[in-house]
Amino acid sequence: MKNGNDSDPEKFLWQSFDYPCDTALPGMKFGRNTVTGLEWYLSSWKSTDDPSKGNFTYRLDPSGFPQLILRSGSAVTFRSGPWNGLRFSGFPEIRSNPVYKYAFVLNEEEMYYTYELLNSSVITRLVLSPNGYVQRFTWIDRTRGWILYSSAQKDDCDSYALCGAYGSCNINHSPKCTCMKGFVPKFPNEWSMVDWSNGCVRSTPLDCHKGEGFVKYSGVKLPDTRNSWFNESMSLKECASMCLGNCSCTAYANSDIRNGGSGCLLWFGDLIDIREFAENGQELYVRMAASELGKVKHYLEGGEANERHEHLELPLFDLAALLSATNNFSSDNKLGEGGFGPVYKGILQEGQEIAIKRLSKNSRQGLNEFKNEVESIAKLQHRNLVKLLGCCIHGNERMLIYEFMPNKSLDFFIFDQMRSVVLDWPKRFVIINGVARGLLYLHQDSRLRVIHRDLKAENVLLDSEMSPKISDFGLARSFGGNETEANTTRVAGTLGYMSPEYATEGLYSTKSDVFSFGVLVLEIVTGKRNRGFFHPDHGYNLLGHAWTLYMEGRSLELIDPSMGDTYNLSEVLRTINMGLLCVQRFPSDRPSMHSVVLMLGSEGAVPQPKEPCFFTERNVLEANPFPGEHMLFSGNETSITLLEAR
Template identity: 40%
Template structure:
């Protein structure tokens, strides 16, 4: 997901604006045009403003110190003041209400609430909420209950049926006109809920269904903070960004042209996600009509679903698809209603579509398994399609399938009801089970196949193959089959389970080397005397067969002295084991973060380790037959041989690419918090520069001997990166060094490494060097530029800190893999 500078409203303020600020509005202390109301931590500001090019004046709220500024709330959007009205004021009236008065003391805008007295006070919170409260600090009115075009953190939009109240965002009429525009954004009350934007009363865009962590119709929306709470008993659905500790600076707004943008602050306003995307007309609601599916990469982009044809060929050929498609053949269940009793009518079929933005108007059924969902749909002729999403459950469609889109990544499985046997698969087959089950069985079989196609040097015992699939079905993953045709796995050995069990003394705990996200790792010795490290998939593993497959495919193709070497695999019944070369010094963290063992890491040893990791990454990114992004580089994944040579390990989360592809979007962020680059953690965007960021954190940890996620840095700094930046600014950067190596080192080498660590952890990927440049810089063959301040370098005492991240990651810098998904 490419980050763009968001379009910002330019506005001007009265010349005297900066003359004074106030902290509250009372009857005796109104807000006048030479003043602004500022929140206690100086985050938000409220005052009079005039949009650029406009002759009208408004009262609004904006972020105080983040420029260019943008108004996020407007009081009198439908009743502006004249630009020349310099006597207007915002005050507390005799009835206790907050009132905007023009120069003639006429009420232009008011809160209009029942107030018991005129002893009221208006305050602006650090969350951007403008609040009217009584003498007992009871809130009588708040701006969060009257949103304009912007959703701030901790603010809600949604619907309350019992109260008959809707909290929607309504666009500005134009860039210089805050009055009500034609686009509205809100939340539906259906189950599961969806975000919608409407142009007038017509749907313009929708998010897809909420799966308790994210909207499944936005495949590149990686959610960390957003939440949607629905209470069917109370009749409420509310969408909001949870920012209880005020660690996030950003907002979501709907523009005057109908686009929804979520932006956040990181040395400038950057777009987190935007919809509908200007490059994807398929995101416009219902563009292909009923029973049509849109694919922006196809020509034409609209086509009819399987078993359907254009309602009008003439219109379809002209590119007018809005009337959609109609069914070619009547459903068998429809025929059976009029068929004679003696007539045997075949059952309908289901056609499976993958990676789909599911259609609108789904009915949610209280069925907790895919088989039951399928059976219900089959027995109800009104059911035209169904889908089972693990986090949602069973959804069925009885209305026209509208606003369906084909994704290139993400999406869900949709099963279309058809009568033609040649168009579908029999409903009795076990193939239409949940996507996770399909993937697991396919990959299990594929794992067997990779070892089976190798030139075996070990014995192969009889393995149990799931009976649900034929051999052809086991290999129907095209990418997997293509890779198997190559001979790059020919050096792998397929070990039988008994040989691994004997080698590890029945997986004796005394032979356990560590515990990763995949499972435990054991030291072993084979009959020929060769020492091995056996990584055994655990039933409670946070990873699984996909990572198992990934390791086999990747490491068998990669050969470099700074990468761990995979010797073979074992797949027998429920056992899945990877067999590696044994490295006697285990992983880097066993030395680096141990007060006694770290003494073995002199500066020369540490610099040697750093250089080895850099060379390994350079090979992965540039020199190998496949371009590989590791995605989980950290100290526990750096192994050390007997000569303390560093070797990168654990490729279960890695991704490989061909050609010049450098930027990828993912709907699932994986890795370890503290090592994730900002664009990956917040936007799901990963590239080679994501590994560079992780390398920068790793470099600073090796120099300091401290964990990035530790919470005991001097001066209450948020993390190691914050502390390093502070020392850099104070010209005390050598204070970062581990005390154990402070007496024997080359100053120029250490300084170069610290500066390089800061360069590798720049916020913007484009500001980070690639690994070729990193290796040159490490060797002193290239000059280093000056680093910029990273975002997450604020003190805990400041409002700009991110305290929630600290609690999340305090114990994550371990051998355990963390999978970061939407909350």
């Protein structure tokens, strides 16, 4: 309804979009006008055939830092978490896509969430159902009906405060609820009977004395923000100092995670409704008593930043704890050795298994690579990337602490005639898909666009389910800074996996990783290494051999015999085709990892590859583009680094 004398196209006397009832359509606002008091929220029907007001409401709560809260009557049953610049922290699945555009507006006059359609052919609606589920539906013309596209509540961990105060929920763990580090169940008997509602309490109470600091948690849904305060212009360092300066402050985080993070969000009182995500969770810094920081501590303590460590924003492990965990780094605990130095298995006091990479004093892949790995992977969270738990800096000691991978690395199985039988085709295909998704996250979906630069079988670790996790980010590079995305005067990588433009000209991009991925795919299919491959009929490496058989229509001869008849014929042939596309001579001819993931997940036609680059280590050594520089070789699989002459 509009005043006919009013020429303002945005001004209405009344519009249905201001009263959404149980349904939000694209373009509707979801929040409130702080000037007029008008509130836009969802209210459920009483039942599917009774449109009178039901028990549930879903509205933007303005207390503290705004968040969407679902209530049954007055009781909170679910919350979205606060908006972090990209998504609500409780919705890690929300990301940029070609269908929906999400936005959150917070200013002096309005605060609201809205979504728009980028594809006008899509028909969609967001509905609060009579039984209290927030669901998005899309219309399918073919069936003339609505299908469920997504639901805000995904599992039990989305039940509000399931684990109580200072409890954390992980749907993949049993039991789902655990107390945060430095906390114990408030009522142990009830906790053991799977009643977690009373949560956890501190082992050591805060006393606001000097020496208190923070423990960093990564990959979480931020706690309930109704008892919070925020400032959008402060830095994370300023945020930490402000929290330490207020005895009531219990935690802090960035309010906006875009562009490396900005803004300050402080919590006062108990931390409630925390859950852990496999990917796209946030970082939370929880205040701890000084005595609780002995084993795992944050880089900022007592209000004073140690300048030498201030950029290493992840937990620091105490050397004594690592010595105890590894039996003084005994040879029995040694897992192997790479370019960085030896790797040890350790068991912390609480029973957690860890892997420790210890910087060798003789390693030329030294402090710079150590810092780079910390800065690169500390900001990354994905199920197909190995999780960095923390680091240790003590005197000349430099160590990285990772989650322990019980099945070692991919090369341990794939290139061994006896052990390779463990990896049938379904397992190999899962590994290929997992590595592809990990690279896609690095190239496109992470906060920093990262080029790994040393993807190889040795750097793909396998967990207890044989799922892959990309590791070793010592040579990784993020876009930006003085080094462009396409050129460097410091070449580093592994012979057999390096793209031709990178090895001979120092040019690198995401397509350099695509080349390495293609080599890895062909190695997984064949069970043979690219470097050192020998065939009596020709002098080609594995890539040349694969191309020859492909052109002759004999690609099946590439398949590793140890897989037996476990493979799907069309699937393995498509994978070989895709692998050859990834190792094309020119970067522009290689697909992006986004296209690779689509090819792996569909049955459509795969583009025909051109002749790939038959690259050998002799090519690399003879094509050194940086005269006066020397090469480094380290580890079991030869790695090469060209150091800038000085």
